[in-house]
Amino acid sequence: MHLVIIGNGITGVTCALTVRRLRPEARITLVSAESAHHYSRTALMYVYMGHLRLQDIKPYEDWFWAENRLALVHATATALNTAENLIVLDNGTTLAYNQLLLATGSKSKLHGWPGQHLAGVQGLYSLPDLEAMTRDTPGIARGVVVGGGLIGVELAEMLHSRGIEPVMLVRDGRYWASVLPPEEANLVDRQFQENRVEVRYQTELREILGDAQGRVRAVVTTKGEEIACQWVGLATGVAPNLTLAKTSAVETDRGILVDNCLRTSVANVYAAGDCAQHRRPAAGEVPIEQLWYTGRMQGETVAHTICGQPTAYRRGVWFNSAKFFNLEYQTYGQAPAGATPGLESFYWEHPAASVALRIYFHAATPHAVVGFNALGLRLRQAVCEQWIRQQAPVATVLAQLGAANFDPEFFPQHEAAIVAAFNRQFPQQPVVLKRRKGLFSLRNEA
Amino acid sequence: MTPTLATPPLPDTSAAEKLTLAVVAGGLLALLLALADADPSRQRLWFWAALGLVSGGALAWSWLKFGSRPAGVQHDNLWLRASTSRGAVAWVTGLVLTGFYVVLYWFSGDDGHGHFGVLNNLVHPLDGFSQALRGRPADQWFLYGTFYTLAVLLMGGRALWKYRHSRYQVIRTASVMFFQLGFAFLIPGILQFFQQPEFYFSYFWPLKYDYLFPSTVTSLLKNGGLGVFMVFWGAVMSLVATPVLTYFFGKRWYCSWVCGCGGLAETAGDPYRHLSDKSRAAWRWEVRLIYPILGLIVAITALLWVHFATGGTLLGEAGTVAAKWYGFAIGSVFSGVIGVGFYPILGSRVWCRFGCPMAAYLGMLQKHFSRFRISTNGGQCISCGNCSNVCEMGIDVQQYAQRGAPIIRASCVGCGLCSTACPRGVLNLENGPREGRYQASPLIHADSLRILS
Numbered sequence: 001m002h003l004v005i006i007g008n009g010i011t012g013v014t015c016a017l018t019v020r021r022l023r024p025e026a027r028i029t030l031v032s033a034e035s036a037h038h039y040s041r042t043a044l045m046y047v048y049m050g051h052l053r054l055q056d057i058k059p060y061e062d063w064f065w066a067e068n069r070l071a072l073v074h075a076t077a078t079a080l081n082t083a084e085n086l087i088v089l090d091n092g093t094t095l096a097y098n099q100l101l102l103a104t105g106s107k108s109k110l111h112g113w114p115g116q117h118l119a120g121v122q123g124l125y126s127l128p129d130l131e132a133m134t135r136d137t138p139g140i141a142r143g144v145v146v147g148g149g150l151i152g153v154e155l156a157e158m159l160h161s162r163g164i165e166p167v168m169l170v171r172d173g174r175y176w177a178s179v180l181p182p183e184e185a186n187l188v189d190r191q192f193q194e195n196r197v198e199v200r201y202q203t204e205l206r207e208i209l210g211d212a213q214g215r216v217r218a219v220v221t222t223k224g225e226e227i228a229c230q231w232v233g234l235a236t237g238v239a240p241n242l243t244l245a246k247t248s249a250v251e252t253d254r255g256i257l258v259d260n261c262l263r264t265s266v267a268n269v270y271a272a273g274d275c276a277q278h279r280r281p282a283a284g285e286v287p288i289e290q291l292w293y294t295g296r297m298q299g300e301t302v303a304h305t306i307c308g309q310p311t312a313y314r315r316g317v318w319f320n321s322a323k324f325f326n327l328e329y330q331t332y333g334q335a336p337a338g339a340t341p342g343l344e345s346f347y348w349e350h351p352a353a354s355v356a357l358r359i360y361f362h363a364a365t366p367h368a369v370v371g372f373n374a375l376g377l378r379l380r381q382a383v384c385e386q387w388i389r390q391q392a393p394v395a396t397v398l399a400q401l402g403a404a405n406f407d408p409e410f411f412p413q414h415e416a417a418i419v420a421a422f423n424r425q426f427p428q429q430p431v432v433l434k435r436r437k438g439l440f441s442l443r444n445e446a
Numbered sequence: 447m448t449p450t451l452a453t454p455p456l457p458d459t460s461a462a463e464k465l466t467l468a469v470v471a472g473g474l475l476a477l478l479l480a481l482a483d484a485d486p487s488r489q490r491l492w493f494w495a496a497l498g499l500v501s502g503g504a505l506a507w508s509w510l511k512f513g514s515r516p517a518g519v520q521h522d523n524l525w526l527r528a529s530t531s532r533g534a535v536a537w538v539t540g541l542v543l544t545g546f547y548v549v550l551y552w553f554s555g556d557d558g559h560g561h562f563g564v565l566n567n568l569v570h571p572l573d574g575f576s577q578a579l580r581g582r583p584a585d586q587w588f589l590y591g592t593f594y595t596l597a598v599l600l601m602g603g604r605a606l607w608k609y610r611h612s613r614y615q616v617i618r619t620a621s622v623m624f625f626q627l628g629f630a631f632l633i634p635g636i637l638q639f640f641q642q643p644e645f646y647f648s649y650f651w652p653l654k655y656d657y658l659f660p661s662t663v664t665s666l667l668k669n670g671g672l673g674v675f676m677v678f679w680g681a682v683m684s685l686v687a688t689p690v691l692t693y694f695f696g697k698r699w700y701c702s703w704v705c706g707c708g709g710l711a712e713t714a715g716d717p718y719r720h721l722s723d724k725s726r727a728a729w730r731w732e733v734r735l736i737y738p739i740l741g742l743i744v745a746i747t748a749l750l751w752v753h754f755a756t757g758g759t760l761l762g763e764a765g766t767v768a769a770k771w772y773g774f775a776i777g778s779v780f781s782g783v784i785g786v787g788f789y790p791i792l793g794s795r796v797w798c799r800f801g802c803p804m805a806a807y808l809g810m811l812q813k814h815f816s817r818f819r820i821s822t823n824g825g826q827c828i829s830c831g832n833c834s835n836v837c838e839m840g841i842d843v844q845q846y847a848q849r850g851a852p853i854i855r856a857s858c859v860g861c862g863l864c865s866t867a868c869p870r871g872v873l874n875l876e877n878g879p880r881e882g883r884y885q886a887s888p889l890i891h892a893d894s895l896r897i898l899s
Binding site: 010040042043046047049050051052053054056057058059061063130131134135137138139161162163194195292293296319321322323325326328330378379380381382385406407408409410411412 | 451452454455456457458516517518519521522523524525526527611612613614617725726821823824825826828829830831832834835844848862865866869870871874875887
């Protein structure tokens with residue numbers, strides 16, 4: 001078997017490693033134009049900020065690929081001929097495959113703004129984006145970041161680290177309004193204030209203005225305000241990269257269409273990760289997932305299908321995490337931003353520090369817990385996942401809350417305060433805290 | 447990787463920061479003047495002015511740089527600044543430190559008339575302080591101890607500000623400062639004041655290898671009650687307390703909470719922790735060096751006791767000669783000149799990682815007879831590499847985290863910086879139980895590929 005994988009991101013690489021495990025004899029080739037070796041896309045910001053070097057964000061040392069017989073081709077795949085099982089590369093050669101995985105990832109979404117192609121205007125997704133930002137930001141005074149999501153706050157933090165003033169334009173009335181409830185968003189906003197990042201809420205980009213050299217010199221907002229700046233970061237989402245798929249017979253919509261086993265419309269061609277669009281996503285799941293974790297899980301799933309063990313993609317209990325300047329965020333399960341019929345939530349926030357916990361549960365007895373948001377404290381994923389799977393009642397979860405504490409030793413433990421707050425808010429379900437973490441975490445929960 | 451990113455201009459250092467750095471530079475200049483000045487009273491003046499300026503400047507700079515900014519991980523421009531990325535400043539710092547150790551070890555001995563070679567003019571200004579603490583004039587080792595302790599305290603202050611968002615780091619830093627000041631500086635001095643043996647209650651065999659040599663043991667035993675206690679303490683700490691404490695807490699109870707070498711690495715060495723080599727090749731060198739060194743010192747100790755027990759009839763002076771060479775090559779060159787002198791180039795734990803026999807001993811206990819591990823939180827790892835970057839022991843922490851596996855490594859000193867630096871809350875230092883210690887998270891499937899065969 002010769003498996004060719006287009007893309008060396010987390011999805012392609014996870015698939016390659018899993019196939020190597022399942023089929024030690026398989027011939028595996030990874031094709032990527034972006035980088036010679038797999039790197040962690042999520043760590044690009046740390047290279048810009050000088051926390052890490054480029055070589056530090058490679059998850060595997062360079063010897064790893066040869067030792068595991070994973071061939072790397074550093075080229076762009078320009079055309080796919082599914083009739084002859086051939087990939088055409090921009091270096092003038094072709095690659096024949098028996099099985100093909102398209103893991104081509106995403107592209108930054110542009111919304112057709114006037115001036116979006118000026119020099120100094122970009123998204124942040126790829127290595128070339130990092131190069132552009134490194135090239136275009138030295139010595140500038142102000143950068144405008146468009147978008148109030150995860151990449152937006154990353155870009156603001158990156159500019160901030162170089163002493164460049166960031167100004168964020170956020171469409172909604174609060175940060176990441178589609179995901180975070182107002183209280184959580186408010187804590188993130190506190191980070192913006194502490195780090196002196198100016199955020200314009202309910203403000204969108206109307207136009208980007210250039211100078212005589214074709215470089216950005218200002219943006220105009222939907223409120224008609226002109227903000228002088230020397231760089232613009234567009235962080236309004238990404239869309240599947242379909243460039244290669246569109247050269248072929250593989251069926252696409254917004255993404256490359258796949259069935260539940262990640263097979264495309266063409267035999268022996270699969271798609272996974274950011275670029276895949278599920279024809280029939282499971283209940284409560286979205287057709288296109290663009291996360292590190294989902295990319296990894298899809299890569300692993302599709303590897304089984306490729307190796308003759310058709311495996312349906314099951315994401316499992318949702319989880320995600322992020323860091324907003326100095327504020328850590330973790331979420332598990334169902335954690336909607338706004339009021340949801342049949343769901344209630346209990347929210348606790350530390351009176352002084354930026355620490356908060358929200359627990360979502362069914363309004364109907366036995367009040368089964370469905371999700372968590374944690375800010376400024378760390379929760380043990382295995383325990384949260386188990387509670388959600390077992391539909392544990394909220395009173396049980398609160399009584400056992402210490403079991404989910406993943407904060408380091410000696411950190412302040414908030415379980416008693418959280419349970420007291422719950423008893424005040426929900427006196428009809430009195431809870432007695434039974435499980436603290438203990439000083440030296442001699443008992444671990446898994 | 448293909449692209450090369452040009453180093454961008456760094457953000458301007460504030461005028462206040464520049465001023466504090468100038469004060470530190472002024473202090474170092476005053477130290478040179480003390481070294482050059484033959485007049486004893488002016489020597490004293492320059493010397494104490496130097497200590498005052500360096501201390502005041504360093505603390506003020508630390509506050510401006512870390513204490514006055516929002517609490518959190520503060521690693522901006524770490525790999526871009528020359529001083530912390532093996533630039534010219536780092537090489538100069540390394541040369542000065544290395545030079546200081548060479549001069550201290552081999553060119554500043556007492557000539558028998560109270561003259562201490564090259565460092566003489568820095569030793570004598572400490573005579574008054576040494577009289578007060580130890581009841582005797584200063585020597586080059588007292589100068590060294592004073593500088594060492596001052597470095598741990600000043601850079602400890604910096605670490606306390608830098609890591610104030612983590613209580614684990616704050617308490618751990620306070621602990622190494624406490625043990626250096628009390629157990630490795632004041633108590634040995636006070637013991638000397640009362641005509642007792644200069645004994646370090648925080649150093650044990652095989653790091654302080656001569657504490658279980660027959661010569662040290664017999665001379666302590668001759669000292670009466672306190673001497674007997676010192677022998678008892680040394681033996682119990684090395685042979686009983688070390689395995690027990692390591693069983694419950696891992697080697698960190700010593701390496702990053704008590705030890706003076708660790709104390710210097712965690713404070714003065716903190717700006718260089720990321721420079722440790724994370725490659726598999728470096729790991730292989732670690733294993734090749736540290737265990738033979740442990741074997742060597744165990745063999746030398748055994749040889750000396752055989753020699754002692756047989757009244758010197760067996761093997762002659764072989765043990766004594768070997769101990770002397772071990773002291774030169776390992777005790778002086780490796781732990782001092784290379785271990786500290788090369789901080790700005792090789793990172794802060796070169797000695798602890800490649801050379802320290804105590805670390806080797808603790809490491810074997812930690813790996814095979816301990817409850818300690820660093821747990822990985824389910825599938826939350828994003829392979830960003832921040833954990834590996836801050837690991838001063840050169841462990842590629844990320845290799846474990848991205849597979850959902852717990853980190854159980856002989857070399858881990860439990861500084862906890864991987865957990866502190868992780869942006870996703872993935873890593874946590876935990877103490878057991880031993881059942882399921884190696885169990886990976888079921889939320890991420892471990893690939894069974896060879897990271898290290």
